[in-house]
Amino acid sequence: MVGRQFRISAITTTREGLYMTKIWVKGLSVSLCAVMTATSLAACSGGKEAASSENSGSGNAPANAAGSGKLSEKEREVKVTFPEHPNQPVKNFALVQQEIFKQTNIKLKFETVPNSNYNDKKKTLLATNNLPDIIQIDMSDVNNFGSTGVFLPLLQYMNKGMMPNFKKFWDQYPDIMKLTADGELYGFPAIGRNELKNGFGPVIRTDLLQKHNLPVPKTFDELLTVLAELKKLYPDSTPFSVRKGSGPIHQLFKTMAYPLGSGVGGGNGIYFDKDLNGGQYVYGPATPQFKEVLGYFNKAFSMGVLDKDYAVATQQQWTEKLTSGKSFFFFDNSGFALDYTKQLQKAVPDGKFQIIPTPANKTGQARAEFYATTLTDKMFAISSKAKDPETLIKLLDWMYTEKASNLMSYGVEGVHHTLDEKGQPKLNADYVMKFKDGQPTPFYAMYSDLGSGKLSFTPWFANMDPQVQVEKLTGSWSPVHEEYWKTIADDKAYHDPYIDPPLTKEEAARVKEILAPLNTMLEQEYDKFIMGVKKIDEYDAVMKKARDTGGAELEKIYNDALARLKQKK
Template sequence: MARKWVKGVSLSLSTIIMATAVAGCTGTAGKEATAPQGGATTGAAEADGKISAKEREVTVTFPEHPNQPVKNMAPVQQEILKLTNIKLKFETVPNSNFNDKKKILIATNNLPDIIQVDMNDINSFASTGVFLPLLQYMNKGLMPNFKKVWDQNPDMAKLTADGDLYGFPAIGRNEQKNGFGPIIRVDLLKKHNLATPKTFDELLTVLAELKKIYPDSSPFSARKGSGPIHQLFKTMSYMLGSGVGNGNGIYYDKDVNGGQYVYGQGTPEFKNVLGYLNKAYTMGVLDKDYAVATQQQWTEKLTSGKAFFFMDNSGFALDYTKQLQKAIPEGQLQLIPIPEYKPGKARAEFYATTITNDRIFAISSKAKDPETLVKLIDWMYSEKASNLMNYGVEGVHHTLDAKGQPQLKSDYVMKFKDGQPTGFYAMYSDLGSGKLSFTPWFSNSEPQVQVEKLTGNWSDKHEEFWKIIENDKAYHDPYLDPPLTKDESSRVKEILVTLNTMLEQEYDKFIMGVKKLDEYDAVMKKARDSGGAELEKIYNGALARLNQKK
């Protein structure tokens, strides 16, 4: 088994900023695989043989998602060792505890060879020297696969800090677009003649009706998020007319002055978000345990019929419906179009399907022989490596079709027909593969579709799910934040420590009604005066500077 870090680690936000880790999302696709935005299909290291002259162990730390247990020396790791002479040792951290552990590792400069971070970490800590700067290696020609991605994607510049690149972003391979979305028990709507809600107000009305019919239920269930900003805000704020970005409060709002950065919690729009959640809580619609519920508890309520609605990774609907139908055969959790937050206004963001800024693999500046680690990760952006790290070993777990694209072998996939929580997660866990593992060029959608079809779990409900997303014009692609200078990053870090420490203890008081909503006006003003307004100035200035260079 992979080495696991112990739960329960804590560190004061007054000393280190909290970052956000995002779990994997589900998807589907039916397109041919291509190199990442024109990336190479082979590289110098791959062509010349093994990356390391002798066997070397490399430690890698990333969050372990509860859906996909991690084990060391799974088939993918074994094949990587065979091909490169590098033995990957995974030192995983439970997803719920990853941010705490990551903060300590970064703050003490006690990093593994490779660690999963996000742009909040890069902006906050690159200036301390804990992460290896990469452009020097690209300029030496040691990153041929990744450089092709870099050259063909101008937005990659947004992943830099103070003019350098400090990590390799996870890049999607033919990913179907998906995102946070509203999931509801459509079978109950039909059974009780309730119309599909088209606005957020109608949503509360419908859930309140279900609460009357099923008084022991918790219609609107949620899970506790990690970081200083609750999962409810991450999933709902933008749809309700505000936003919290990638967990630090600052976000790009296309509807403000033609598009600009806003510090969400310092605006009246965020007060409206709190008011909406307070109303849901007061009505008895929002689960009383929303602030502490684990993912397991959240899942149990949704799959046992005790909860009827959630706003989160909409792909969970497909997995949870299958589990729900074991207890309630007619039960169906299905995505509905994004409700309007005011007349004629509905909006939502897709997950990043190509370049991600929340899953970045950084190399420790103290790592032994960093050049070899750079070559290793660069090799992982080759098609051969991507096939291996998403589909397993060729000839054993998959074959290549006439177009040279990987197709999972039925005899292997059928071993996971009844896998938990799903067949594809069970297969990923067995292989040591996919987006939730250490996979810089990941394919999350296509293997899942293949597994669902080979195991007979694909249905018209899956087709309906993806058509709803495809036809919903409320969704748009996400925005990558502009790069910051060293001084800007340092100042952002200082501001966020202050703001997060101040605000983290306030949110639930307003949702639960401990404080009256009008009292948030004072909190809002204090948030802006304590740095929220300055954050907006920094990010809008950085965006203007980037646009001038184009």
């Protein structure tokens, strides 16, 4: 009980501090640029003094390991687990990790898991409390496991002044409070810098639209009409293809339910609908609007437009259909349009995938969400059983310095990048050109070689800026890119994502308890309606059962949590 009382006291102090800090920021107009400038100045000093400066953002900040000027006096191996994306294979102890070792005395050993299996593996590690030193988690993991004691609680260290670099972000972005559970922070959030905005969006073969004089669809109904026309013209085609169709929440629903008028959030069915009663949380699968979504996919399936294998298609199969010329449309990460156009043109020289403005749904609305480009719910948690947790705290806090972020996003200064007259990293052309023919793209090949970027272990990441630099240096940048980013910038349907409010320990436990049987029940039903095994009107009974089984209670839990958070601001 003593430990719990101490933590609550620390948390109360932090909340008060956050409130006071918000007022101070408004009064003095402090910006992230000021934070970055301060960090940059620290990075300009040499040797031992530079290392000390970077960790002296607070009067109570700890000094680096005595004598060495490094974070750890002795060499230390730290095991880190995160998902390995198929586009960016992980090289253990890659160039960035080698430099981190030189600067900190900490050797990062990556124990990655294939992206497709990561959630299952992560749940096993969390349930058995068999964690590496550091593991990538998200907010659902915090809600489900934060109270079990598997993660190291962080606010006590910040309150002691041991996280000065991260605290600048804590003060800058009050929404980080939404990543807490019961007032405690269990993970260092991945934060983006200078990111271009995109998200799930509609991508179609615009060359085929032009060739056959077909209009750019302005509504979702028009989209099906256009795809049906393409099916007539190319009978052996699969006009609309999908990846990762199976699971408790289909990829179809994750990407398209919200634009079609309903939603499923990050995968548990709960989402924030800004258009309902001024904005509130809704359990999507238990609403009439979701029945309309199912009806839309059923229509696409029955017309022969939607891939008949949508429920079992892998990402590799999806990619092959799109880049071989067999499929013409997807609604997913729209950035794939740029990669897939290049691959498609090997088979179809004039082929072009391009994003189009978000179509209007049945209510006449066009709506879509950007990906989180600054504050994300991806976090890096420290195991509560890790040895010498204070060194791990120092490591992760150091990663929020501009010097470390430059290293982990652009590689080693003077080798892989230099700083321009404004102090901004510019990739070295000679290094970049080694990846001109890299697969699946030059920038992913470079990120893999460096061990850098958003898909690696990088708490403060730059992703789009180095990507654009690589594309321009290798000649990959083209009018297709210009058109892509302009279309998104001009599309008023997009808005920034919402971060869910923090739940109490009891609420998180109840959500977990509700979702287990609810997901199992619904997972068995979705495909029956899409494939026409059951008539759409029969979903009314499923919808009622979903609400009675816990859907309505989930809405209350999240809306109560949101109201509670608003009262504290």
